């Protein structure tokens with residue numbers, strides 16, 4: 001399927017899950033050392049679902065695809081010939097103002113995220129080769145395991161963070177929406193349950209983290225600039241932020257500028273968050289896809305907090 005820009009739509013149809021209601025919250029939990037792993041089971045859900053697409057669904061879909069405010073910016077970047085994820089941020093020419101509009105951050109499903117994430121999903125959201133590629137990437141760029149004073153934050157975390165096996169730091173915080181998932185994440189030393197779309201303020205002190213990760217979830221953030229500014233605030237000078245993404249998503253919960261564009265555009269979108277948040281080095285993109293065309297692609301957009309920010 002192509003969109004109004006002639007770009008391929010690469011998000012696959014999401015798993016749609018109906019969950020009952022719950023409340024909004026922000027909760028921090030510190031973890032003692034005596035926890036037991038319950039097994040949990042990595043059920044791998046089918047990622048394809050045949051939907052009966054009604055006229056209203058299609059109407060909204062077409063309107064989301066055709067009216068996004070960031071289209072001029074993305075189209076002009078594409079026209080400049082950078083056709084790959086690795087190229088798009090090289091010599092990026094950023095408009096003076098953040099090019100995206102409010103409607104670019106709307107979602108097909110605007111109901112509370114706490115409803116959507118109420119039920120735990122003990123699944124993996126990318127395939128094994130993509131996970132392996134991400135873990136390998138982390139092992140190259142993370143501070144060595146057990147480095148004194150090192151703190152890591154995994155944003156939009158779940159029951160897995162894909163860190164290298166046995167990787168440990170004094171403080172590894174996970175922030176996400178589902179407490180059951182976070183409780184089972186063995187790499188975390190503490191976790192926070194918080195809806196970042198309701199409250200983008202990160203509940204941490206200035207200059208407190210060495211690394212921030214976010215795996216296949218940056219597309220669910222409706223206030224990304226606020227969150228990237230917060231990331232800058234809480235990173236130590238020189239601290240590293242690693243945003244990774246593939247071409248899958250919960251389509252109804254991803255922002256419209258994401259669902260209406262492709263992988264290369266996604267790198268530009270995430271790069272723009274770093275750029276306009278200010279306080280970061282120019283963002284860079286890496287394609288770590290393990291078997292292009294044969295398994296899930298995997299991309300990284302990363303940046304470091306300026307040492308003088």
Ligand SMILES: C[S@@+](CC[C@H](N)C(=O)[O-])C[C@H]1O[C@@H](n2cnc3c(N)ncnc32)[C@H](O)[C@@H]1O
Nearest residue numbers: 113125156157158176177195196197215217220
């Ligand atoms: C596709 S899952 C990815 C989970 C995990 N990073 C992984 O790689 O398995 C999306 C995650 O984003 C988190 N998330 C989605 N919307 C969020 C929000 N509004 N605030 C905080 N976290 C959110 C959810 O908790 C969920 O775990």
